[in-house]
Amino acid sequence: MSDTKRTPLFDLHVELGGKMVPFAGYEMPVQYPLGIMNEHKHTRAKAGLFDVSHMGQVILKGESYNAAALAFEALMPVNVLGLKEGRQRYGLFTNEAGGIEDDLMFANRGDHIFVVVNAACKDADIARMTAALEPAISVTPVTDRALLALQGPAAETVLEAIAPGAAAMRFMDVATLEADGVELWVSRSGYTGEDGYEISVPTDQADAFARRLLAHDDVEAIGLGARDSLRLEGGMCLYGHDIDTTTTPVEGALGWAMQKVRKPGGERAGGFPGAEAIFAHLENGAPRLRVGLKPGGRAPMREGVELFAEAEGGAAIGKITSGGFGPTVGGPVAMGYVPAELAEAGTTLYGELRGKRQPVTVTPLPFVAANFKR
Amino acid sequence: MKFTEEHEWLLPEGDLIVVGITEHAAEQLGDVVFIELPEAGTEITKDEEIVVIESVKAASDILAPLDGEIVEVNEALADEPGKVNDDAQGAAWFFKMKPADPSQMDDYMEEAAYKDFIG
Numbered sequence: 001m002s003d004t005k006r007t008p009l010f011d012l013h014v015e016l017g018g019k020m021v022p023f024a025g026y027e028m029p030v031q032y033p034l035g036i037m038n039e040h041k042h043t044r045a046k047a048g049l050f051d052v053s054h055m056g057q058v059i060l061k062g063e064s065y066n067a068a069a070l071a072f073e074a075l076m077p078v079n080v081l082g083l084k085e086g087r088q089r090y091g092l093f094t095n096e097a098g099g100i101e102d103d104l105m106f107a108n109r110g111d112h113i114f115v116v117v118n119a120a121c122k123d124a125d126i127a128r129m130t131a132a133l134e135p136a137i138s139v140t141p142v143t144d145r146a147l148l149a150l151q152g153p154a155a156e157t158v159l160e161a162i163a164p165g166a167a168a169m170r171f172m173d174v175a176t177l178e179a180d181g182v183e184l185w186v187s188r189s190g191y192t193g194e195d196g197y198e199i200s201v202p203t204d205q206a207d208a209f210a211r212r213l214l215a216h217d218d219v220e221a222i223g224l225g226a227r228d229s230l231r232l233e234g235g236m237c238l239y240g241h242d243i244d245t246t247t248t249p250v251e252g253a254l255g256w257a258m259q260k261v262r263k264p265g266g267e268r269a270g271g272f273p274g275a276e277a278i279f280a281h282l283e284n285g286a287p288r289l290r291v292g293l294k295p296g297g298r299a300p301m302r303e304g305v306e307l308f309a310e311a312e313g314g315a316a317i318g319k320i321t322s323g324g325f326g327p328t329v330g331g332p333v334a335m336g337y338v339p340a341e342l343a344e345a346g347t348t349l350y351g352e353l354r355g356k357r358q359p360v361t362v363t364p365l366p367f368v369a370a371n372f373k374r
Numbered sequence: 375m376k377f378t379e380e381h382e383w384l385l386p387e388g389d390l391i392v393v394g395i396t397e398h399a400a401e402q403l404g405d406v407v408f409i410e411l412p413e414a415g416t417e418i419t420k421d422e423e424i425v426v427i428e429s430v431k432a433a434s435d436i437l438a439p440l441d442g443e444i445v446e447v448n449e450a451l452a453d454e455p456g457k458v459n460d461d462a463q464g465a466a467w468f469f470k471m472k473p474a475d476p477s478q479m480d481d482y483m484e485e486a487a488y489k490d491f492i493g
Contacts (some may be wrong), residue, residue, distance in 0.1 A: 036430040225404075225431060284479070299408045301430050318484035325407040325430050332408075354426065 007053035008146045008206040017220050023224060024119035026054040027187045031223040040327040043192055044368075049213050056122030057142035057200060060113040060133060072106070075128065075247065077272045079259035082105040083108045088172045090198045090257050091115075093128060096249045098248040098277030101128070103239050105198075107187060112176070114185065116147070116198070118239050145185075146206035151196030151230075151355035154218040159186075159197055162212055166197065171372040175272065182209060185312045191227065193234025216334035232333055233326045235292060235365030240323045241303060242290060242335055248274070250281035253338070253365075258282075284324035289343040292367060293320065293334040293351070296359040300325050300332040300349045307336060308350045311357050317342065320351060326367055333367045334360070337339050376479055377488035378439050383463055383484060388405045390445055391479070395427070395436065398492050400462035403429040406455045411469060412445040418442060418471070420478065425468055427458070439482070441474040 004027045012022060018029030029051070031039060042048055060286040062068035064226045069080040085108045102121040107114045117125040122141075130139045150159055159166040163177040169188040186199035201209045213219050228238070235241045243252040261267050264279055293303045302323045305317040323326045323334030334351075342349060345364050350357035376384045381399035385392040400406065408428040418424055418438040425436035447469045451457060463478040473479070483491060 030431075031404065035405055037407075229430065298455075299410065299426075300433070302433070325405075325428070327430070 003035055005054075006205045007051055009051045009053065009148075009210055012207055013051065013221070018221070020225060024054055025270040026119065028054060029221070029223040031149065031225045032221050034220060036223070036225035036229065037327045039220065039222045041051075041231050042220045042232055043152045043222055043226060044194060044328055045152070046218040046220075047150055047154040047158055047196070047216075048069055048226070049147070049210060049219050050149040050151065050222050051210070051226055052149050053206070054119035055147055056115075056117040056125060057127060057145060057147060058115040058117065058129065059140045059142060059340050060115060060129065061140070062137040062211045063249065065108055065111060066115065068133075068137045069108075071133050072113060072129075073075055073262070073268065074271060075132055075273070077258040077262050077275070077278060079261045080106065080113070081268070082259070082261060085110050086174055088174050092249055092254065092257055093100060094249070094272055094278065094299065095127065095245055096273050097246075098274030099245040100239070100243045100247055100249060100252065101125075101245060103237060103243065103254075105187070105189065109176075109185070111234070120240060125143070127237070138353075142200070144203050145200045148199045148201060148206070148210060149190050149192075149196060149212070150199065150213060150219070151190045151192040151194045151222075152218075153195060154216075155196040156373070158213060158216045159199075161216075165232040169197075171195070171374045172355075179209065179212075184209075188373065191234070191236060192230035192245055193366055193368055194230070195373050229324055229327060232322055232324060232335070233328055233366060233368040234370065235335070235367065237290070237335075238322055240327055247290070247337070248278050248286060249279050250278060251286040251288055251290065251365070255282070275312070285340055287340060288318065288337045290321070290335060290337055291342050291343050292361040292363040292365040293323070293336055293349070293360045294324075295332040295334060295351060299329060299353055299358065301334050301353060301358070301360065305334075305336075305353060307338060307343060307360070308352065308357060311350050311359075315350070316352075328368050336366070338362065375485060376482035377485065377491075378482050379491065380437050380439070381492075382436065382439050382457045384439055384479060386479075387470065388437045389472065391440065391442075391473055392440060392467050392470050394467040395458065395462055396488070400458050400466075402433070403427065403434065403458075405430045406458040409451045409458070409468070411451065412444050414444050414446055418444060436468070440471065440478045441462045442471045443474075444469050444472040445472050
């Protein structure tokens, strides 16, 4: 554990009884005494506070937003230039084969782009952006800020009382708000399928700010365990599992993340790594697709479970990439890759669990409808 | 009641042994969401994997503590696996077995020794 890092909220996690585990190089709380099941349900019913300070925050700055945006588009099949000030969008770094190197959020914050990337990929992402963008565009990791997420139907009321202006934001808006003199960089987004916010707060204020949020009766601290079950029910990808360097955005069912202007026929079509491979999948269809999968029984089917077209015989046709128990669904839920011809909702497949094949049904994502303030 | 290093408890009931997992084990597992029990009548061999228990976190196997035959299983756990978190050492027993060699019980810990074992 000597090499693992701690977030500015480490002492708070320990004080709250968090069970600390190594995750992406950090000591993070997997759960608190409330337990994963109740933490999950609490977030959907009221509000959960998550420490996501292990994620990478990066500022890209050029002569103007447009200058930085055009340069950034060389790394992603995404319309960065067209993003309005005060808005945030989902993005994907691609590689030459059309695979995904990481997924991320980026925002137009006026004179710069604010980027949030996954913890496990952040060093590689910063190196990638630096190599591609510097010196014309500066790439600056933000190392003096923590990142918190406040998620759930009560998040709006809780944050508005502390940081006025939060309630007026819409889904995927970003704004700079103030909480008693502390500058917060806020986005109305998250990774749970619930309404909520991600809040970048100065490191030296993070503990006090988190305690202020937790002082509200509706707010509980939530660990990584419930974060995973919430995002799984929400149909959202976990990088390195549901999407990785071998899956194209089309295979990953993330075609919606690629705007028209970057696709064939668009004004700025192509010009990102792997455009040829990704366009081939767009035009001819991908051979396999990420789908939602609902196991028929009560037994969870987890990552790695092999999928078959028939109840007996035949070779595996796909694999589960994320799976577990969905507390809101009240049963097992999963995602995985299947051949395109078996990807239609309602298709019955079989997952092999401890040598026995159990039925699973291809199911539209998300499992739990999103509750965003659009 | 006796305890195994696999965190099972064994309670003699007439000539049968009732088997479950300890409160400590249930706490470590977290919220239990699925339990697959053997069928009554199954002959079991000590250390054979006979129960699958899935929590929100992970799947674990429970090993047969003794040689013998499964006589009865706690069917209620199929519908309410969460009982294990509420009453692991009571209502959430897993199965009752008829031991082939009751002296195998002697290998297991008394409660005080188990408490030392889990620290």
